[in-house]
Amino acid sequence: MVAVTLWGSLAAVAGGKDKLDIEAKDIRELFRKLAEQYPAFEPFIDRGIAVAIDGTIYRDTWSKELPEGAEIFLLPRLAGG
Amino acid sequence: MNFDPRLTNRSFTSVGTRPVRPDGIDKVTGRARYGADFNMAGQLVGRVLRSPHAHAVIRGINTSKAEALPGVKAVITAADLPDLTNGDSAMYDILDNCMARKKALYDGHAVAAVAAIDARTARQALKLIEVDYEVLPHVTDVDEAFQHGAPLINDAVFTEGLEEKPVKPSNVTKRTQYGHGDVHKGFAEADTIVERSFKTEQTHQGYIEPHACVASVSADGMAELWVCTQGPFVYRQHCAQLLGMEASKLRVTSSEIGGGFGGKTHVWAEPVALALSRKAGRPVKLVMTRDEVFRASGPTSATSIDVKIGARKDGTITAAEATLRYSCGPYPGMWAEIGAMTSFACYRLENVKTVGFEVLVNRPKTAAYRAPSAPMAAFAVESAIDELAKKVGIDPVEFRIKNAAQEGTRASYGPVYGPIGIGPTLEAVKNHPHMKAPLAKNQGRGMACGFWFNFGGQTCVDLNIGMDGSVSLAVGTVDVGGSRASLSLVAAEELGIDYSQVKAIVADTSSLGYNDMTDGSRGTFSSSMATISAARNAIKILRERAAQMWDIPVDDVTWEKGHAIAKGEKYGNLSPLSLKEIAAQSGTTGGPIAGHSELVADGAGVSFATHICDIEVDPETGSTRVLRYTVVQDAGKAVHPTYVEGQYQGGAAQGIGWALNEEYIYGKDGRLQNAGFLDYRIPVCSDLPMIDTQILEIPNPNHPYGVRGVGETSIVPPLAAIANAVSNAVGVRMTHIPMSPPRILAALEASASAHDA
Numbered sequence: 001m002v003a004v005t006l007w008g009s010l011a012a013v014a015g016g017k018d019k020l021d022i023e024a025k026d027i028r029e030l031f032r033k034l035a036e037q038y039p040a041f042e043p044f045i046d047r048g049i050a051v052a053i054d055g056t057i058y059r060d061t062w063s064k065e066l067p068e069g070a071e072i073f074l075l076p077r078l079a080g081g
Numbered sequence: 082m083n084f085d086p087r088l089t090n091r092s093f094t095s096v097g098t099r100p101v102r103p104d105g106i107d108k109v110t111g112r113a114r115y116g117a118d119f120n121m122a123g124q125l126v127g128r129v130l131r132s133p134h135a136h137a138v139i140r141g142i143n144t145s146k147a148e149a150l151p152g153v154k155a156v157i158t159a160a161d162l163p164d165l166t167n168g169d170s171a172m173y174d175i176l177d178n179c180m181a182r183k184k185a186l187y188d189g190h191a192v193a194a195v196a197a198i199d200a201r202t203a204r205q206a207l208k209l210i211e212v213d214y215e216v217l218p219h220v221t222d223v224d225e226a227f228q229h230g231a232p233l234i235n236d237a238v239f240t241e242g243l244e245e246k247p248v249k250p251s252n253v254t255k256r257t258q259y260g261h262g263d264v265h266k267g268f269a270e271a272d273t274i275v276e277r278s279f280k281t282e283q284t285h286q287g288y289i290e291p292h293a294c295v296a297s298v299s300a301d302g303m304a305e306l307w308v309c310t311q312g313p314f315v316y317r318q319h320c321a322q323l324l325g326m327e328a329s330k331l332r333v334t335s336s337e338i339g340g341g342f343g344g345k346t347h348v349w350a351e352p353v354a355l356a357l358s359r360k361a362g363r364p365v366k367l368v369m370t371r372d373e374v375f376r377a378s379g380p381t382s383a384t385s386i387d388v389k390i391g392a393r394k395d396g397t398i399t400a401a402e403a404t405l406r407y408s409c410g411p412y413p414g415m416w417a418e419i420g421a422m423t424s425f426a427c428y429r430l431e432n433v434k435t436v437g438f439e440v441l442v443n444r445p446k447t448a449a450y451r452a453p454s455a456p457m458a459a460f461a462v463e464s465a466i467d468e469l470a471k472k473v474g475i476d477p478v479e480f481r482i483k484n485a486a487q488e489g490t491r492a493s494y495g496p497v498y499g500p501i502g503i504g505p506t507l508e509a510v511k512n513h514p515h516m517k518a519p520l521a522k523n524q525g526r527g528m529a530c531g532f533w534f535n536f537g538g539q540t541c542v543d544l545n546i547g548m549d550g551s552v553s554l555a556v557g558t559v560d561v562g563g564s565r566a567s568l569s570l571v572a573a574e575e576l577g578i579d580y581s582q583v584k585a586i587v588a589d590t591s592s593l594g595y596n597d598m599t600d601g602s603r604g605t606f607s608s609s610m611a612t613i614s615a616a617r618n619a620i621k622i623l624r625e626r627a628a629q630m631w632d633i634p635v636d637d638v639t640w641e642k643g644h645a646i647a648k649g650e651k652y653g654n655l656s657p658l659s660l661k662e663i664a665a666q667s668g669t670t671g672g673p674i675a676g677h678s679e680l681v682a683d684g685a686g687v688s689f690a691t692h693i694c695d696i697e698v699d700p701e702t703g704s705t706r707v708l709r710y711t712v713v714q715d716a717g718k719a720v721h722p723t724y725v726e727g728q729y730q731g732g733a734a735q736g737i738g739w740a741l742n743e744e745y746i747y748g749k750d751g752r753l754q755n756a757g758f759l760d761y762r763i764p765v766c767s768d769l770p771m772i773d774t775q776i777l778e779i780p781n782p783n784h785p786y787g788v789r790g791v792g793e794t795s796i797v798p799p800l801a802a803i804a805n806a807v808s809n810a811v812g813v814r815m816t817h818i819p820m821s822p823p824r825i826l827a828a829l830e831a832s833a834s835a836h837d838a
Contacts, residue, residue, distance in 0.1 A: 005495065006493075007257075007259065007495060007563065008242075008257055008258035008260075009242050009255075009257050009258070012242060012244075013809025018364075028783055043795070047171075047761075051128075052496035053499050054496075054497065054499070055492075055496045055497045055499040055782055056499060056683075056684050057496070057534065057536065057683070057684070057685070058683040058684065059536060059537070059538065059681075059683060060537075060538060060539060060683060061681045061683040062680040064683070071496065071497055071705065073495045074494040075422075075495060075496070076415060076418065078419055078422075078534060078536065078601070079415070079419070079449045079453055079600070079601075080343070080346075080449060080452075080453065080534075080535075080536060080600035080601025080602065080603065080793065081286075081342055081344075081346070081449035081450050081451040081452060081453045081600055081601075081793055
């Protein structure tokens with residue numbers, strides 16, 4: 001079980017909850033379970049969600065493990081210049 | 082991918098040196114081929130007809146006269162680029178931006194295009210195209226567009242992110258919010274509060290090379306695109322999707338690039354050129370004029386930002402809040418959201434809240450510009466921080482040091498930081514001789530901090546070892562700032578050979594696996610990781626080949642300083658085999674030797690910078706002159722320090738232009754008034770002092786060498802550093818960028834009037 005913190009817009013979609021407990025071993029499973037539990041998340045996942053694990057931001061490595069007790073923070077996928 | 086990207090302690094031989102870049106001679110002698118330098122037999126000239134109106138319904142387009150003009154081979158409108166985006170709204174916006182469908186949404190929006198045998202004929206043909214417009218009310222100012230009752234740009238847009246679902250359409254596409262703690266409680270604990278509003282005008286990246294491409298679509302559906310771009314693979318995907326092609330049938334080759342800075346991450350003319358070529362059955366060259374680049378490529382947002390920061394007497398910030406309104410052009414974006422995320426990222430805050438609003442306006446579609454959205458937010462926040470420090474009575478550098486984020490701090494955008502460099506950059510600035518240099522009358526000094534995320538992404542590299550021992554490195558990230566030199570250094574470092582033995586090229590989209598664009602300061606970070614991985618794979622093969630040549634087990638062969646070594650006393654008679662010796666025998670030991678790597682380079686380290694600026698202001702004219710400028714930035718590890726310094730200097734130079742001169746000026750008719758470098762003045766060499774740099778190296782733990790991105794952060798602090806310098810020079814807080822002479826004079830006069838009153 002990992003505690004996942006959502007950014008503001010995503011928290012609004014989750015009914016105002018900014019923290020969720022999810023049983024997920026990696027980012028792929030996290031996204032799958034989030035989409036199952038909160039179908040309104042799907043467009044956000046399609047647009048791109050980055051996952052900060054203990055402060056390090058992962059955008060594409062969906063196989064990245066989510067260590068027990070790690071801080072998991074979801075962020076929108078950003079553009080760069 | 083089986084590659085461990087974690088930082089390892091090692092010493093470097095090649096990395097950190099400063100060899101001449103491999104593309105340098107061609108660039109200074111004019112041999113380098115840019116977008117417009119490529120030609121194909123039988124190519125036509127493409128030209129685009131653009132809307133003269135800021136906002137208008139396109140009731141009809143009659144192209145018959147243009148089509149009948151001798152020498153015209155194709156005329157296209159939106160009908161020739163049907164909607165194949167299958168509900169993908171972002172792609173639909175790109176399509177609509179490339180060629181207006183129902184409405185022209187800004188001055189310069191493409192409405193039709195022609196391909197003709199020469200430029201004169203193409204221009205004549207444009208004049209023969211009849212467009213029936215119904216002109217609509219327009220809005221170009223971000224604050225006006227934000228208001229209720231402003232002309233609506235898209236009546237299908239309802240603001241996302243509000244607590245209550247809106248019932249009326251709006252120009253505000255989205256509200257986003259970041260932060261933590263309780264700002265009301267924090268402000269109640271403050272002894273001093275600064276609250277101000279700021280504005281920044283829209284600027285262009287100002288790349289010297291206009292957009293240019295040559296497109297060729299064959300009768301069998303195969304296509305080629307030679308183009309100036311930051312991302313050939315992304316261009317391929319976008320063009321293929323918009324034209325209904327399989328990606329594999331479109332080969333995109335990137336030219337040398339005369340600057341991009343985010344503006345060449347987006348297709349504008351390329352799908353149009355391909356559609357023209359498809360219709361004409363001949364290659365089409367399409368080169369945008371400078372006027373078109375200004376009117377119809379992707380400048381940055383204009384912004385309007387409110388900031389409130391409170392602090393205790395001891396200098397501890399108790400709360401910080403910002404509301405940010407960013408223009409997006411006529412299509413939704415996430416520019417204010419990025420501003421909201423980056424605003425207070427430099428600081429350790431218990432109570433922070435930022436709210437972003439994305440605002441549609443009748444201006445070109447906003448594109449990324451080097452650390453997109455962060456410079457404007459930093460201007461507002463760092464100006465307020467400076468003012469707050471003075472009110473509290475603490476030196477601005479000490480004030481920032483006291484409140485700087487550090488490892489373990491919860492960032493204002495959410496996560497907790499790992500090892501970061503804001504503190505060290507501030508300490509370096511505090512101790513820099515620049516801070517102690519004397520100032521004369523009408524001169525002021527300012528400093529400011531900046532943050533950018535940096536990111537990595539999908540990356541693919543091929544490393545081929547020739548039979549003569551030379552190494553070809555094919556990468557897929559476009560070289561925008563010297564990365565071919567940097568990546569050659571990395572390959573040389575891993576293989577243990579000399580830099581001169583490595584030649585790096587940027588491969589086309591049919592020769593290499595997919596690569597994300599060179600954006601997000603990712604080029605060297607990502608491709609160096611893939612190069613290290615590819616080199617290690619090649620070393621594995623080199624060891625195997627050496628083992629064959631010696632007829633010993635491969636486990637007994639190690640790789641050291643460019644040589645295979647047979648380890649153990651039993652091999653005492655075996656001399657080391659150099660890479661060159663192994664390569665020479667490759668034909669009989671298993672064939673070509675190569676290393677390949679495809680990976681996702683995640684874990685890019687965030688980056689911080691602190692800048693110092695001295696400026697002189699003429700109080701009679703409001704003109705300014707930058708006297709001295711210093712950049713201090715964390716690079717993680719500077720692979721090629723000269724090009725890292727170049728990135729630092731380039732970002733500062735662009736920031737100086739943004740801060741002091743550059744702005745899109747629209748008339749009441751909604752048309753851009755200054756679409757050229759004469760009236761939109763970017764700094765030239767004579768405007769700038771030598772920009773001093775100091776590279777700090779706080780290693781990124783998620784890269785084998787500790788590399789972070791360096792390309793973008795350098796443009797984040799300048800607006801604020803210069804605004805603080807000007808404010809200190811004239812004794813009036815400057816709140817509107819650019820601080821052009823008329824604006825400085827107006828601020829001085831307003832201040833004088835207030836004192837007289």
